Structures are given as C-alpha cells and as structure tokens.
Amino acid sequence: xxxxxxxxxxxxxxxxxxxxxxxxxxxxxxxxxxxxxxxxxxxxxxxxxxxxxxxxxxxxxxxxxxxxxxxxxxxxxxxxxxxxxxxxxxxxxxxxxxxxxxxxxxxxxxxxxxxxxxxxxxxxxxxxxxxxxxxxxxxxxxxxxxxxxxxxxxxxxxxxxxxxxxxxxxxxxxxxxxxxxxxxxxxxxxxxxxxxxxxxxxxxxxxxxxxxxxxxxxxxxxxxxxxxxxxxxxxxxx
Amino acid sequence: xxxxxxxxxxxxxxxxxxxxxxxxxxxxxxxxxxxxxxxxxxxxxxxxxxxxxxxxxxxxxxxxxxxxxxxxxxxxxxxxxxxxxxxxxxxxxxxxxxxxxxxxxxxxxxxxxxxxxxxxxxxxxxxxxxxxxxxxxxxxxxxxxxxxxxxxxxxxxxxxxxxxxxxxxxxxxxxxxxxxxxxxxxxxxxxxxxxxxxxxxxxxxxxxxxxxxxxxxxxxxxxxxxxxxxxxxxxxxxxxxxxxxxx
Numbered sequence: 001x002x003x004x005x006x007x008x009x010x011x012x013x014x015x016x017x018x019x020x021x022x023x024x025x026x027x028x029x030x031x032x033x034x035x036x037x038x039x040x041x042x043x044x045x046x047x048x049x050x051x052x053x054x055x056x057x058x059x060x061x062x063x064x065x066x067x068x069x070x071x072x073x074x075x076x077x078x079x080x081x082x083x084x085x086x087x088x089x090x091x092x093x094x095x096x097x098x099x100x101x102x103x104x105x106x107x108x109x110x111x112x113x114x115x116x117x118x119x120x121x122x123x124x125x126x127x128x129x130x131x132x133x134x135x136x137x138x139x140x141x142x143x144x145x146x147x148x149x150x151x152x153x154x155x156x157x158x159x160x161x162x163x164x165x166x167x168x169x170x171x172x173x174x175x176x177x178x179x180x181x182x183x184x185x186x187x188x189x190x191x192x193x194x195x196x197x198x199x200x201x202x203x204x205x206x207x208x209x210x211x212x213x214x215x216x217x218x219x220x221x222x223x224x225x226x227x228x229x230x231x232x233x234x235x236x237x238x
Numbered sequence: 239x240x241x242x243x244x245x246x247x248x249x250x251x252x253x254x255x256x257x258x259x260x261x262x263x264x265x266x267x268x269x270x271x272x273x274x275x276x277x278x279x280x281x282x283x284x285x286x287x288x289x290x291x292x293x294x295x296x297x298x299x300x301x302x303x304x305x306x307x308x309x310x311x312x313x314x315x316x317x318x319x320x321x322x323x324x325x326x327x328x329x330x331x332x333x334x335x336x337x338x339x340x341x342x343x344x345x346x347x348x349x350x351x352x353x354x355x356x357x358x359x360x361x362x363x364x365x366x367x368x369x370x371x372x373x374x375x376x377x378x379x380x381x382x383x384x385x386x387x388x389x390x391x392x393x394x395x396x397x398x399x400x401x402x403x404x405x406x407x408x409x410x411x412x413x414x415x416x417x418x419x420x421x422x423x424x425x426x427x428x429x430x431x432x433x434x435x436x437x438x439x440x441x442x443x444x445x446x447x448x449x450x451x452x453x454x455x456x457x458x459x460x461x462x463x464x465x466x467x468x469x470x471x472x473x474x475x476x477x478x479x480x481x482x483x484x485x
Contacts, residue, residue: 095399125398125399126399127370128370151398154397154398155368155369155394155397155398155420156338156369156397177398177420177422179420179447179448179450179451180448180450180451180454181447181448181450181451200422202424203422203423203424203425204422204423204424205423205458205461207457207461208423208454208457208458208461211453211454211457212450212454215450215453215454
C-alpha cells in the first residue's frame with residue numbers, strides 16, 4: 001500500500017467513501033482538493049472542509065487549497081488562511097475559474113505558493129485557457145515553484161507535451177485520462193522523472209487509472225510514477 | 239460478441255505508425271474483438287487514394303475488418319463522387335471524418351452534399367468529437383438538426399471537456415449516437431443513466447491507441463452498472479443497427 005494519488009477531488013461530506021476507495025486500491029495517500037463549485041466561488045468553505053478532512057486523517061490525506069484569482073488580494077488572504085489550516089499546495093483550474101494562464105491576476109497566488117514552498121497543480125487540456133505551453137510559460141516565470149500539469153493536457157495537445165516538459169525542470173505531468181501508449185512515448189522523450197500518478201477520482205475510474213500504469217512496459221519504473229516523483233514535487237510542503 | 243466501431247488501420251502519420259493488418263487482427267483475437275470498423279490514419283491529411291489503400295489492407299480479413307471511407311470536402315464535388323465510389327464500388331460500410339485534422343467546418347457546403355449522399359447510401363457517419371474549433375458536439379448537433387435522416391456517431395463523445403455537450407445533443411436529436419472511447423468514466427456513467435442505451439456504441443480508437451487501450455475500454459464497459467442485455471447492446475447490437483455487416 002504505497003501509491004500516492006496526486007489528483008483527487010473530495011466531494012463534501014464524502015471522506016469515508018474516499019478512504020474506502022483508497023484502501024481498496026492500495027492508495028497510501030491522496031492529494032485532495034475541493035469540488036468544482038468550491039473551486040469557482042465558495043473557496044473558503046471548500047478549503048475549510050478539505051482542511052478538516054486532512055486534520056482528521058493527516059497520514060492519509062494531503063490538502064490543496066483553491067482561491068479564485070478574481071478575488072484579488074482577498075484570494076491571497078484566503079490562501080494564507082488555508083496555509084494556517086495545514087493545506088500543502090495550490091490547485092488552479094483556469095477553465096472553471098475563468099482566467100487564462102497568462103493573466104497577471106494569477107501571479108500573486110503563484111508568488112504566495114513560492115513564498116510558502118507549495119507546489120501548484122493546474123488542470124490542463126482545455127483550449128484557450130489551459131494549454132500545456134501556457135503552463136510552461138508560467139513555470140518559466142516562476143522557476144522556484146514546482147508545477148504539476150493536471151490530466152497531462154488531455155486530449156489534443158500531445159504534440160506540445162515533450163517540449164513543455166523539457167523546457168521546464170520544475171514542471172511535472174499527471175497521468176489521468178492520458179492513454180498509456182502516449183505515456184510510454186513521452187517517457188522516452190521527456191524522462192520518467194516527470195510523471196506523477198493521478199486518478200481524478202471520482203470523475204475517472206481509480207481501477208482503470210491504476211491498471212493503466214501497470215500496463216506500461218516492464219522497463220518503466222512504476223514506483224517513480226506511483227510515488228517517488230510526487231514526493232519530489234511536493235518538496236518540503238508534504 | 240464485441241464489435242469495435244472506431245479503429246484506424248495501418249498507415250503513417252508523422253511519427254505515428256499504425257498497426258499492420260496481421261498484428262491488428264492478432265490484437266483483436268487477444269482482446270476478444272470479433273469485428274472492427276476500420277478507418278484510415280493517413281487519409282485525414284491526404285484523402286487521395288486513401289480508400290483504395292485501406293480496402294487493400296483489409297483483403298484477407300473479410301468478416302473481421304469492415305472499412306469506412308473518408309473524403310476531403312476541400313476537393314469540392316469530388317468528395318461526393320469519392321464517397322459513392324467507396325461505398326458502391328469498394329463496398330465500404332460508412333464514412334469517417336475528422337474535421338479537426340481535415341480542417342473543415344461542418345457548415346462547409348461541399349460537406350453538406352457529402353452528408354446528403356451518405357443519407358442516400360444509407361451509411362452512418364462517424365466524427366471525431368471533442369476538439370475545437372471544428373469538431374465540437376454542438377456543431378454535430380447542428381448538423382443533426384439539418385439532416386434528421388443522417389445517422390451521426392460522435393466518436394470520443396466530446397472527450398474530457400465537451401462530454402456534457404455530447405450528452406445534450408444525444409438527448410435532443412434522435413439521430414445522434416455516442417461512442418465514448420477515451421471519455422471520463424463518470425461521463426459514461428452519466429450517459430447510461432440519461433440517454434437510451436440504444437444510443438451508446440463501443441469503440442477503442444485502436445491504431446491511434448494500442449492493445450492496452452483496448453483492454454481498458456473493454457474493462458470500462460464491464461465496470462458500468464448495466465444488465466447483460468444492455469452490455470450486449472453496447473458491445474455489438476447497437477452498431478449492428480447502423481452498419482451493414484453482411485459479407
């Protein structure tokens with residue numbers, strides 16, 4: 001039981017269900033963030049229920065905070081509060097929060113993450129606002145922050161992934177939705193050190209996402225994808 | 239029986255090399271797929287001669303591989319002639335278009351003529367779907383509204399970002415079917431509970447994908463809360479109402 005799943009959503013009031021699923025699939029720890037409406041608007045209550053779950057299960061759950069950049073200074077204040085509550089990273093979701101990654105209004109949030117040593121998980125793959133090379137630009141702007149490319153740019157940006165990863169030593173890629181044959185190809189181009197396992201539970205199937213990684217060839221060091229790389233990405237924040 | 243209604247047979251596209259027919263059928267044998275609708279890989283970039291090449295690749299595998307044509311609406315009326323020839327002379331069973339890779343809008347006047355011809359020929363059209371700016375489910379829905387007699391299949395069912403649109407148009411238009419290859423599991427669960435099960439089809443995108451993806455897609459259908467009858471419909475019976483598999 002030693003998998004770390006770096007992309008889970010905790011539905012409000014459903015901690016027990018998440019832990020049961022984790023146990024059933026051999027997930028030692030899960031990185032959790034609030035569900036969508038809390039990402040878009042009700043940031044404060046979202047961060048609070050995630051922090052409460054983490055404080056009850058600190059050995060199993062790692063919480064990431066959310067704050068809509070449209071709240072400006074209040075967004076940074078909310079991240080400070082979340083930090084005090086014990087959360088360990090920032091999740092941004094441009095398609096849901098309504099901004100493009102080049103928008104300067106996201107910068108103060110990233111700067112806060114840099115200050116406290118948080119990694120930044122960004123949901124990618126949606127054209128216009130959340131494309132892999134847009135995230136690479138942000139990662140180059142903040143070389144001191146570790147970024148995780150959520151859902152690996154799925155689906156239409158496969159051509160851009162190797163360049164995005166190679167350009168940025170501080171950019172990792174999360175595996176949910178991405179086809180295993182695609183992961184194998186990218187490992188050859190960008191190196192296995194970049195890949196971190198995520199399931200997007202409960203939206204994707206934990207069963208299938210784990211099975212997928214196990215279907216990668218013998219030569220692929222699954223331990224790195226399932227555990228070791230994300231520990232590196234989390235740095236001191238874990 | 240499992241029929242895979244969405245695959246791509248051998249060919250080459252940039253650094254992607256498709257799967258040769260013998261290996262392709264071996265993967266079908268190993269994963270329990272009896273029949274597959276096969277599409278071109280390279281023909282989305284240059285349709286000239288693509289249907290003939292695809293047909294020749296299926297030779298010797300009759301009863302297993304059922305070729306679908308592609309046409310290029312940029313070639314004007316030639317696209318309609320190509321489709322007629324592919325179906326009437328080459329025996330192809332449907333039309334596959336990939337509006338994103340083929341770079342045409344679904345409002346393209348020549349493509350509308352192709353759709354009319356597909357209706358006359360009584361063949362389904364399967365689209366890549368889920369990729370702006372040309373391959374969005376609502377664009378296919380708009381086509382379904384113009385052509386209620388056309389049988390339109392959304393390959394990938396809107397993918398990760400547009401599956402809600404795919405679900406909405408499948409609900410709204412009786413002539414839209416969904417093939418949720420690579421769609422999120424939670425999206426497929428939503429589909430089976432909100433649209434008639436007769437509208438869901440099984441496909442893997444083999445050729446773009448590999449054997450591993452076929453195993454995962456089969457597992458995905460098995461994990462769904464369906465009755466055995468419903469599972470049979472998704473795996474084979476539904477597509478048999480749309481495609482002529484007679485030899």
